[in-house]
Amino acid sequence: MELGVLLWMVLTLMGSTTAQHDQYSGAVDWLSRYGYLPRPDPRTSKLLTKEGIENAIRVMQRFGGVQETGVLDSATLKLMSTPRCSLPDIIGSEDMMKRRRRRKRYALSGLKWHKTDLTWSVHSYPSPSTSPGLHNNLVDNILTYAFKAWSNAAPLRFNQVARGSRAEGDIRVSFSQLLHNDGYPFDGRGGTLAHAFFPFTGDLAGDTHFDDDEVWSYGGGSSSTDLFTVAVHEFGHALGLSHSSSDPSIMRPYYQGPVGDIINFELALDDRLAIQQLYGVKDDNQ
Ligand code: ZN
Ligand code: CA
Ligand code: ZN
Numbered sequence: 468m469e470l471g472v473l474l475w476m477v478l479t480l481m482g483s484t485t486a487q488h489d490q491y492s493g494a495v496d497w498l499s500r501y502g503y504l505p506r507p508d509p510r511t512s513k514l515l516t517k518e519g520i521e522n523a524i525r526v527m528q529r530f531g532g533v534q535e536t537g538v539l540d541s542a543t544l545k546l547m548s549t550p551r552c553s554l555p556d557i558i559g560s561e562d563m564m565k566r567r568r569r570r571k572r573y574a575l576s577g578l579k580w581h582k583t584d585l586t587w588s589v590h591s592y593p594s595p596s597t598s599p600g601l602h603n604n605l606v607d608n609i610l611t612y613a614f615k616a617w618s619n620a621a622p623l624r625f626n627q628v629a630r631g632s633r634a635e636g637d638i639r640v641s642f643s644q645l646l647h648n649d650g651y652p653f654d655g656r657g658g659t660l661a662h663a664f665f666p667f668t669g670d671l672a673g674d675t676h677f678d679d680d681e682v683w684s685y686g687g688g689s690s691s692t693d694l695f696t697v698a699v700h701e702f703g704h705a706l707g708l709s710h711s712s713s714d715p716s717i718m719r720p721y722y723q724g725p726v727g728d729i730i731n732f733e734l735a736l737d738d739r740l741a742i743q744q745l746y747g748v749k750d751d752n753q
Contacts, residue, residue: 643676
């Protein structure tokens with residue numbers, strides 16, 4: 468047989484499974500990015516077993532609140548393509564993963580601020596061309612209320628550093644695209660929406676970054692992303708909370724649409740318990 472014909476046959480045979488294979492390797496990639504599988508390590512070349520991957524899919528399904536099938540069914544693939552926070556869902560050992568399998572509730576990063584008066588600043592605002600509805604004062608306002616959601620539940624105080632001031636504060640907020648000097652590049656519109664750094668993690672501690680390729684808005688709507696909802700979530704990380712598998716919880720990793728009225732917004736019980744475990748309960752006189 469001519470080499471050309473043979474090659475054509477091989478390629479045709481491969482073609483039928485390539486899409487499936489791409490989907491599978493895409494899913495494996497996704498699972499290791501969000502902590503459900505160990506990061507591929509060229510030094511140990513630890514091979515992923517079929518059982519290992521199936522187990523990781525089950526943990527992901529349980530965490531995300533879809534049926535635990537262990538296979539990449541449509542509900543699972545849909546969840547994997549839902550816009551979300553870039554932080555991993557499972558942080559730490561396999562042991563931790565087993566524990567997370569059993570309990571649906573909040574998780575703490577193990578880090579917290581050793582003060583209750585925190586300052587914040589906005590380093591850069593959303594691009595008006597991408598997020599035309601959001602002028603800077605509105606952004607400040609939305610972020611103020613997002614902090615307030617947490618300070619309503621725990622004895623914390625947040626103050627915005629005056630614009631133009633040299634001080635940057637504890638929590639620096641910025642809107643950036645793609646690579647932005649922290650090793651966690653954004654990915655254009657969709658996919659990852661934002662991330663924040665836990666307290667006591669070095670220079671970037673508390674810093675909160677939003678993907679400036681998203682269409683940010685006040686209230687969501689017309690395929691935009693509600694800034695308030697994502698900000699409350701990210702500030703949860705900046706204060707030391709990890710992702711929660713509880714529903715409802717603002718600390719679920721997936722974007723679930725706007726949470727509604729920002730002035731009267733209240734954290735769900737799971738989130739209140741999490742922040743109170745770190746910083747105590749707010750008494751009404753504070
Ligand atoms: Zn998150
Ligand atoms: Ca994105
Ligand atoms: Zn970043």
